[in-house]
Amino acid sequence: RQAGYAKLRDLPAETKDGKRIALLMNAGLQGDADALRLTNADGIGLFRTEFQFLVAATLPRRERQTALYKAVLDAAGDKPVIFRTVDIGGDKAVPYMREETGEEENPAMGWRALRLALDRDGLMKVQARALLDAGAGRTLNVMFPMISEPWEFDAAKALIEEQRAWLVKRGRPLPTVINYGAMLEVPALADALDVLLPKVDFLSIGTNDLTQFLFAADRANPRLADRYDWLSPSVLRFLRRIVRACEAEDVPVTICGEMGGRPLEALALLALGIERLSITPAAVLPIKAMVRSTTLEPLRAAMTGWLDAPGSDVRALLSAAADEAGV
Ligand code: PEP
Ligand code: MG
Numbered sequence: 001r002q003a004g005y006a007k008l009r010d011l012p013a014e015t016k017d018g019k020r021i022a023l024l025m026n027a028g029l030q031g032d033a034d035a036l037r038l039t040n041a042d043g044i045g046l047f048r049t050e051f052q053f054l055v056a057a058t059l060p061r062r063e064r065q066t067a068l069y070k071a072v073l074d075a076a077g078d079k080p081v082i083f084r085t086v087d088i089g090g091d092k093a094v095p096y097m098r099e100e101t102g103e104e105e106n107p108a109m110g111w112r113a114l115r116l117a118l119d120r121d122g123l124m125k126v127q128a129r130a131l132l133d134a135g136a137g138r139t140l141n142v143m144f145p146m147i148s149e150p151w152e153f154d155a156a157k158a159l160i161e162e163q164r165a166w167l168v169k170r171g172r173p174l175p176t177v178i179n180y181g182a183m184l185e186v187p188a189l190a191d192a193l194d195v196l197l198p199k200v201d202f203l204s205i206g207t208n209d210l211t212q213f214l215f216a217a218d219r220a221n222p223r224l225a226d227r228y229d230w231l232s233p234s235v236l237r238f239l240r241r242i243v244r245a246c247e248a249e250d251v252p253v254t255i256c257g258e259m260g261g262r263p264l265e266a267l268a269l270l271a272l273g274i275e276r277l278s279i280t281p282a283a284v285l286p287i288k289a290m291v292r293s294t295t296l297e298p299l300r301a302a303m304t305g306w307l308d309a310p311g312s313d314v315r316a317l318l319s320a321a322a323d324e325a326g327v
Helices: 002-006 031-039 048-055 062-076 097-099 112-120 119-133 150-169 189-197 207-215 235-249 262-272 281-292 297-308 313-324
Strands: 021-025 046-049 083-086 139-144 177-184 202-205 252-255 276-279
Touching: 002 281, 021 031, 021 281, 031 281, 046 062, 046 207, 046 276, 048 062, 062 119, 083 097, 097 112, 112 119, 112 189, 119 139, 119 150, 139 150, 139 202, 150 177, 150 189, 177 189, 189 207, 189 235, 202 235, 202 297, 207 235, 235 252, 235 297, 262 276, 262 281, 262 297, 276 281
Parallel strands: 021 046, 021 276, 046 083, 083 139, 139 177, 177 202, 202 252, 252 276
Antiparallel strands: none
């Protein structure tokens, strides 16, 4: 099976009916850049910058952040890398900030990610400078985690733009283009897309946190791991709304949660109209195999019917359709 997958490395992730799917990978450390070469993914759709903060004994200095981002961009070459600004705090509390982050009753819903970064903007400014320096002369893609309301996107973007203006004044080299994206992980944001989407260059749906909040079920609690189905109509209808809104605004939308790395779940996402998945490196070639054996159009029509009908068992229906089609 492994050898079979290896043969897929240089083949396009294209369905039988000619739909090209972008298969990107998730990463977080410098060594992950090797996986990009091994899997030949289309780029890094989620670079979790907090990993560097989590493995360090003290807050990483700007030079170290710049060096990491630059190394990742160099390794990626012409392929895009999307840097997510730090998602620390909550259950990803870093020891050297513990005094500040403190103990929380509900860390996943606590003072974390962009919430923390906007309040402690010194942290975010340093990261912005590191990203701008690393991206000098090339395209820089940045996205912000855990946005709950559109103003948080504005504030985060303004912070980076301020640093850019500072560098401009000093005649320092800058990225040629900066694309700004929002992560949709908080359900409330799905009802603010009319305000959010005109502001962003891209949207990335973090289904790990999103489903945790949709079901009110701790993603880290093994007792709940199999209790709720990613293929339930509640999740799929929710995602469909987001996809439709993005299509209407012409905003590229990616799924970057673990869901996209599981073949049947990924198939459901394609059937919803998702054309970009960012997944764990080990899943890139197996998902490519799935994509290449799929004829998408009939599945898209079937998915619409299943979700419009009450109480469909989408897992069973999709699984049967996939078996029948030899996916
Ligand atoms: C997510 O929440 O789906 C996501 C991709 O971010 P993380 O897993 O790092 O929280
Ligand atoms: Mg998340």
